[in-house]
Amino acid sequence: MSSTPEQDTPDAASPAVEPVDENLAIIARQAIVDESRAVYGYELFDRSTASDSHTAASDAALLFNALSYAGTEALVGKKTVFINCTHDSLSGGHLELIHPEKVVLEIPPLPDGATPEEIEGRLPTLEALRTRGFRLAFDQQALKRAYTSWLPLAAFIKLDMQAFKPELAAPLVKFATTHSKATLVAEKVETAEQYELMKSLGVKLFQGYWFALPSLVKATTIRPSQATIIQLINLVRKQASTAEIEDLLKKDPTLSFNLLRFINSSGFGLSCEITSFRHAVMILGLKKLFRWAALLMTTSRADGAPPAVGQTAVVRGRLMELLAAELLPPEECDNAFVVGVFSLLDTMLGVPLEKALESVALPEPVMDALLRRTGVFAPFLELTIACETGDEVAFAKNADALHLSNRQVNWAHLQALTWAESLNEE
The missing domain is CATH 3.20.20.450 (EAL domain)
Incomplete structure (x- = not known):
């Protein structure tokens, strides 16, 4: 006092x-x-x-x-x-x-x-x-x-x-x-x-x-645009399904990062770490999710469009999800999405990626890919970055390692870009 x-x-x-x-x-x-x-x-x-x-x-x-x-x-x-x-x-x-x-x-x-x-x-x-x-x-x-x-x-x-x-x-x-x-x-x-x-x-x-x-x-904080938070609040108010809310979280890396970091903070009092968006929504429940979104709204910028880096992160996440769907079980595709989306947190926050990831709980294979470029998701991430930068050598190396054809990868990349564009039109 x-x-x-x-x-x-x-x-x-x-x-x-x-x-x-x-x-x-x-x-x-x-x-x-x-x-x-x-x-x-x-x-x-x-x-x-x-x-x-x-x-x-x-x-x-x-x-x-x-x-x-x-x-x-x-x-x-x-x-x-x-x-x-x-x-x-x-x-x-x-x-x-x-x-x-x-x-x-x-x-x-x-x-x-x-x-x-x-x-x-x-x-x-x-x-x-x-x-x-x-x-x-x-x-x-x-x-x-x-x-x-x-x-x-x-x-x-x-x-x-x-x-x-x-x-x-x-x-x-x-x-x-x-x-x-x-x-x-x-x-x-x-x-x-x-x-x-x-x-x-x-x-x-x-x-x-x-x-x-x-x-x-x-x-340093990264805060979603108010338009995105309003979307979340509206979904909660109409008692949307967990799947619908999870879809919105997957569209905005700043929103999902904030939610995972909040729900895993010591003040929330959970005994286990929450590592997926779906689990976070289920644990929090609609009433507390509404409270959280309302508070986030009061601390966020009033200006509109998400930064270009956020758009790039969403494309990465979606592309990794689509590529993983060719080779991995569904639950691993969710983790592939998280790797892609969170791979640019260092740029978003202006701090080293390792420091950024200290405040959010993620599965070990996800951390391996993000921090060490090792494990099951590493070649997917390298291939995704190669698509983004036009690095033909890295593209060929990682596509071969995953036994994916050029056509499969290019089609997935086009789908990811189209999907990310469509998010801004909603």
Whole structure:
């Protein structure tokens, strides 16, 4: 429940004057450590925009970006993530997309002047969140008489070391431990003396400059065009079949990449990795798929056409699928499509392919083809690239290796180009 990032950072003005890259999700995180200074979790702040407003929409965007784009960097292993919330955001659909065990919701007090009835009126929402498995954190305002009814719901209470005198630390800690079962967190700890004082009083968790300044986690994002996302939303709203939704995912590499990366993020809480589009749609279900698409819509560019590299990736995927259909079983054709589509992720993201693929789960044969150019899909990929570049030597070598005639390959390439063109006309 640290104050806004602008207050937490020594140079508050500088982020606001930098140009905003719409493809960059910038998430600040500050460590929360235990008494032995091992990291217990991270509090996250959104630094992607110049705005310092904290709204329900910004809460949703922060959580979505953390899960979708920052991947394992922001959600390190099994560390707990603390997210500041507004009361408006607590009933937001974005919370249905995450695993409650992964996230602590930091609940602010109501504005000054709130009536006892207004404070009591928040209880059903808070109790429902706790029933769903979320842990709630309050600041020391919750120790005031008006908030007594909230205290039994507290999993954490954060004590702001800049908000009270040292002599009040002991009574505050005693009151908090007597009236709640919450784990106490001393925040804005800036000196060794503050740390030692709170540790001597039995406080177990600490946060502040004395341990670590907020650090930035940057992740380049690729986001589908809004037109494609609207197509997905419309399919979900009319309760289209899994096959229809899978077809749309296969048409847009940015959409499918985002979905696989999101559903395999640690915040989603699955115990197994999802490696196919069909499996992702079935696991997510229509309701959560709609929520995901709606959130993706709010974080995507409003401009239209997909970039040329995306078009090339779709052609590659379709061509590999068609060539594989001549020689491999149907489930392997799906993987061939994925190899083709994701073979240009390095260009899309501007990072090495190995790094791009860290954030998405793919079958080992797919990874072999993409990273090592080995395995069953490698000659299909090499042949596809040869078709694209006009490399006659590579074309002949790989077509021979696969026992495919020039006519078969050229016909498949024409079909793939026609199919990709038709997608832009829909």
